[in-house]
Amino acid sequence: MNTFKTVIHLALRDYLHERLLSACAVMGLAAVLAPLLVLFGVKSGIINTLSDRLIQDPRNREISPVGSGRYGADWFSAMRDHPEVAFVIPQTRSIAASMILYNENSANPRTVLVSLIPTAEGDPLLEQYGRIAAEKNEVVLSEPAARKLNLKEGQRVSGQVGRSLRGVKEQVAVSLKIVAVLPLEAFSREAAFVRLELLEATEDYRDGHRAETFGWPGSARPTRPKVYPSFRLYARSIYDVGKLRGMLMDKGLEVYTQAEDIETVKRLDRSFNLIFSLIAVVAVLGYFASMVSNVLANVNRKSRYIGISGLIGFSTGTIIWYPIVQSIATSVLGTVMAVFLYKITEKMINGLFSEYLTAGEYVCRLSLDHMLTGFVLTLGLAILASAYGAFRVSRIEPSEVIREV
């Protein structure tokens, strides 16, 4: 134990004594490691954010039925139970799913005919781009609808539903609060996202029935369970779309998905991963080669002192730690320096792009876990790289080297 500690002491004193050469080795390591950290920082920052956005983009995850069918409450609860399904909600008949919106506030009133789209908690499109309409008289407008009505979030809009019952034209109105306006990229047509209750009320009213929730008059609704002709369905991720599509097709349901876009995104994601892995492998090999050459050069240069350690009586089993300890020292200091360089670069990169980022988003970021993993890997590589050096040390015959000058 004493001999082991003494050899470690020797190795570290030697390392310190040759601080210039040691610093070169440390900088050499940092020079390889720092760009690698930046690369992975960018990968886990912007690339992951971007591909996550693509993978999570609700527009790519949407599965829409072609034509209309008959879907009851059972069907919807069965679909909700699928682990691949993120969100599913019934859609009423398209003939009933529209409404005229009025802007009564401004001097020149405007009207727009919008499609009514059912929404509820968990709607990926609204969660991503706006806010959920939580109450029966709340509405989320698409950008074209809001623009044409000249209305903004927080204002109120009046919705009017008309029907022609036995030759008499009737009309009811409901005052809706605009809780959010979706950006254009989320939805490009005139539409209003409302609670299913409002859609059902509209449908009932158009059918001549009364809608109690909103106090609209009409005959009593038949008691048979409601059947919907259509639905809005979102898969959990783009990777689940294919599976769900297949399942629905098997049930004889014709659906429409963004299959091509999804394939592109998947390919992009795979390519990115491949490119980053390749770069990482090349960098790691380069680092490994430089580490090995460093250790070997050191062992050759110091063979006399290593031989003298043997002559003094340090056993081979302890002397082999000489290059290993120095290698570990280089990898620890090199990693610290690389992390330092990386942190500076990270600050610069994130500063440069700060205007394009929302809170919690980074162009370049590495978690502590990532850095620790990097450190452990570096340490492992350093020990591996010094293993051959240690073997060479074990081959040094004191009698062959102690008389060198």
Place this chain on the structure above:
Amino acid sequence: MALMRGARPTRDRPSVKATRFDVTANEVFHLQDVTKSWPGEQGFTLTVPQLVIHRGEKIALVGFSGCGKSTLLDLLAMVLRPDQAGRFDFFPQNGEALNVMDAWQHRRLSRLAHTRMLHIGYVLQTGGLFPFLSVRENIGISRRGLGLPVDDAVESIAQRLHIERHLNKLPGQLSVGERQRVAIARGMAHRPSVVIADEPTASLDPINAEEILSLFNKLTDEYDVTLIMATHDWGKLGERGFRRVEFGFKQDPNRGNVHAMILGQATD
């Protein structure tokens, strides 16, 4: 006490040797028919028919360069494996006897290394000090490795060799003579049984060499160690109580091979 511990049965020893060395119990090294050779064109073979070194003896291995002195020293220091040995035993002052040849054959290298650290000090021709350690740490290296207290012993030996003012310097800041004193201190600070010195003053000017040799000699007496020194210059060593061990040397005229052999054990 040392005498008692060094004592071992003598029945397996040829009687003729026993009569010649009546204090067999006091042996440090006992070598018989030991050979070491390097094959090849310029091959070299060293043969030691017999070499017995006693405790407290001062041995001078005398012969010109290339006669095999260093080879013998390395064999004795247990850093060089003999090819063959009829017998190769080491009896440290305070410790178990070691059959060196047996340890080599069974690759008990850690045992050999430990014995080396505990019982042997080696002084090289040119310092061989660690350039990255202070003089103090260089001198104390074996003690540190053995887990012995360092400071007092190092200071005491440094005073005896007149290098106490250099203790905190690096070897690179010292003259060649001062470095040799440090090397001697390093070889002896852990109070080994045997100190092996390979022409320790060969790279010094005569005045310096004389002074250092005299200090070395004094220290050897004071520390009660067995000294084995290679030298090409017999000079006044005889006067200092050294026993001379000479090397014979013969070259194969056809192949250039050199065959060296220890000649006598004259105690002149």
